[in-house]
Amino acid sequence: MCGIAGIIELGGEKIDPGILKSMTDVIRHRGPDDEGYVLINQATSRFRSYSGHDSPSSIQELHSRFQPSEIDFDGNIGLSHRRFSIIDLTAAGHQPFFDHDHSCCIVFNGEIYNYIELRVELEKEGIQFRTHSDTEVLLESYKAWGVECFKKFNGFWALALYDFRKKCLLLSRDRIGKRPLYWFKNASRVYFASEIKSLLKVPEIARNKRVNQDAIWYWCSSGMRDLNFSTCFENIFSLPSASWVIVDENFPSNCKTFWEVPKIRMSENDIGISEAATLIRKTLMEAIRIRLRADVPIAIELSGGLDSSTVLALTAQTHPERITTYTVRFHDPGTNEEPFARAVAKHYNVDYRVIDPPIQTFWQHILAFTYLQEEPYHSPNLQTSQDIWSHMRTQGTKVVLSGASGDEMFAGYTHYYSKAQKENLRTGYYLQFIENALRWTERRYNFKKLALALIRSPIAYFFKNVVSQSSKLRRRNRHCLSKISMPLQQYNKDTLTELLYSDITNTLIPYWLRSGDKTLMGVPFEGRCPFLDYRVIELATQLPVTYLIRDGWHKWILRKAMEDYLPADVVWRKQKMGFPFPLRTFFEKYEKIIDLILSQMNNPYIEFSDKARLRNDWRAISFILWYELFFNENFALFEKIENMANQSQTITENNGKYSPEFLSSCEITSI
Structure with missing residues (x-):
């Protein structure tokens, strides 16, 4: 697990290395063990590698320090990497990583678990390896099999790979999206990184940052996020999971999918x-x-x-x-x-x-x-x-x-029960429907409500959970109500197969x-x-x-x-506990802090109509905190909260909660 960042100037103009440095510094907490940079001139295929302050001495001896004010290289592509060492802890795993003939280079966040098997397969084809890292196996796999290599990988990744032979920059993300990769595109440039805060270090993005109103409304009303790979920041997106894409003028419409979650289930006749x-x-x-x-x-x-x-x-x-x-x-x-x-x-x-x-x-x-x-x-x-x-x-x-x-x-949550029962009825498993109804282990739930769930339309759940929640909100921007179809689609999953597919891929x-x-x-x-x-x-x-x-x-x-x-x-334990957290007690204990946060409700996007009800609504509280930090830069609010907390509980030390690298990145005066 590491952090990556990058910039490509699509028209071939020189990028600003200072921006790349800022994008990388802000994610130092993701990789405190090493850092590295490369600038590439796409037209001439020239490149220059750089070390960083946290690079091992052996790397700093090979490459000069990345100091933007002293760089005179005219690269239109810049890639950077922060390393958290898990496999091959030596400096040989330094990134950006080049193959032996410098025909490809990569920055990679993740792990390829089956790298040993892939290495053996590649060695049989005559490929020789210089390191013991999964990064080298990944790069050689791409050289041997092209983008088909992604189908061979078992692991998780977000990567940027530059192919000097084809003069193209490629991005990819693992099948299920375990590693994040965010991007922003304007008329001539694409920026990408492991975290949004890296993109917010780009002056153009910081100046024009806006709330994604649809995403926020979905979040506050239904708790839904990650819809269509959007974020809560307008024009900042996630690369889709199980995808690869060439970053050029057609990006992101040229994005390709290499894997999908199956949608068709076997019957009992197919497998015992x-x-x-x-x-x-x-x-x-x-x-x-x-x-x-x-x-x-x-x-x-x-x-x-x-x-x-x-x-x-x-x-x-x-x-x-x-x-x-x-x-x-x-x-x-x-x-x-x-x-x-x-x-x-x-x-x-x-x-x-x-x-x-x-x-x-x-x-x-x-x-x-x-x-x-x-x-x-x-x-x-x-x-x-x-x-x-x-x-x-x-x-x-x-x-x-x-x-x-x-x-x-494997359908462990209780809300899957009624969907499974509907699917049993639809597919003719009537005996199993009866057995489930008579023996359901989650008896702490009201059986009458469960029976009603089988005959109610999914639309009823939508109005109960989304529309009633929305009554807490008074929208200034009514156009979002016309986009109500996304949460409606989620509540309209009528069978367990449909709901599980949606939960895995979208929600x-x-x-x-x-x-x-x-x-x-x-x-x-x-x-x-x-x-x-x-x-x-x-x-x-x-x-x-x-x-x-x-x-x-x-x-x-x-x-x-x-x-x-x-x-x-x-x-065969009957009661599922999940991960306990006493949220109600939490709200009661910190009532004064909650009231302080709710006093900051005035913003141009959402107006909350019932403050009393919001005292127990973490979605609303979380939204206010996020908005006050990232858009109002209301550091005074956070200072008041922390002071009030320290007065009620004498704990001011770090207690190992955050790494020094991350805490240092939070010593900010501007987002």
Whole structure:
């Protein structure tokens, strides 16, 4: 995991290296281990490489320091890289990385997990390697197979690759979009980077930054974000996942897709229960095996739930060394899963480490966290996650495996139930419909409401959840109401297959990955998710719906796959806890701070009509904080918040929450 940035002047004019330097400096927290730059003249194919302040001494001896005021090279393309070393920790992994004959160079954020297998395949074709890095394998794969190489990669990436042979700049992003890549285009230039804050260092973008009104309305009314790869900033976009594109005058309309999530499911006649369970284990085990590759310590985030316990159990089948796990122990018995985690850990004799919930210092670092996230976010518990990862980092861990996204793959959330039942009726699985209705394990939910869910139109849910939420808002810009179709489309997913596809490709997964990337990079720390291996996704999205929710159990087929590998009270536990965060208590405890934030509601985009109701609405609060920082640059507000928090809780030290690199980047007087 690293950070990249770049500029291309489409007309061939010289770029401003000072802008590239600013774009790179602001994401130093993403890669404190190294930095590098290259300027390229597209017309002549000349280039010049540069080191940076954080480059190893061996790199600084090879390349002069990137000092914009002293650069006289007329490059119309500039690429930069910040490195967080995970594979091949030596200076040989420095980027921008060139192949042996300098016909291609690359800046790359991510990991190619199957680089060893690809390397063997390339070596059989006579290709020789100079390093042990996955970056070199990636570059040689492109040279050997062209853009078809992306179909061969198993991993995550956001990259910029310049091909001197074709005189073209190529961008690409991994299948599921685990690594972000933002871009902005004007008449003659394209800017791109791993984070939005890099683009905001471009004077032209900073001067003309505007709120994306549609995105903000969708966010405040329905919690939806990442729609059509837009952002909350107008004219700043994400490159689509599973795509590659040549950056020229036709960009981005020439963007190509190299992979899609399957849309058609098998029936029970196509695959039996035993075969499906075995295939799930084998596929997950292989996904875990290649994710254990790193030159730094790896641990497992063990919550005690089915998904993370599955990761531990299958890791133990292939990993002979003793495994380190981390578990958070919450003090509320209703949300504490630590006893279940302990049972799994004991079963596999791991190095079991328990973390007590860190002292809540959310408001003490609210400016830094708002700046880190760059857009409104769903809950303060993102910072709790970051606290946990920061603690792991202090223990020497830089990479963690987690069970994230198991719910989206195997229908673990309760809102999937009614959709599964509708699909059972539609496809003729009447007996399974009855079994689910009689045995549904989530009895804490009102059965009458669930019955109504089966007969109500999805449009009713739209008006209940979106339109009623919108009543809290009084729009000054009514034109957005004409674009109501996007959230309406989401609520109109009538079957489980449709809803899971949408959650994976458009709504839940893209948001979790984007906010998770920024939270992780504030440490920095790398999270690896076996459930997001593309082979796991392809399998899960083609299994019969009747295997996902069966006999009243969510994730039924995953439970069947793991029932011989985990304690029964973990596999067949009825109540799903999720990641607990006492949001109501949080609002009550910090009522004065919430009122201070709500006093800043005046802005030219959205006017909130009911302040009292908004005291318990994190979406609105998060939006106000984001707007006040990025558009009003209201640093006084954040200072007041932090002072009020310090008065109610004597905690002023950093507590390891943010890396020094990130905190230094937040010492700002202007966004």
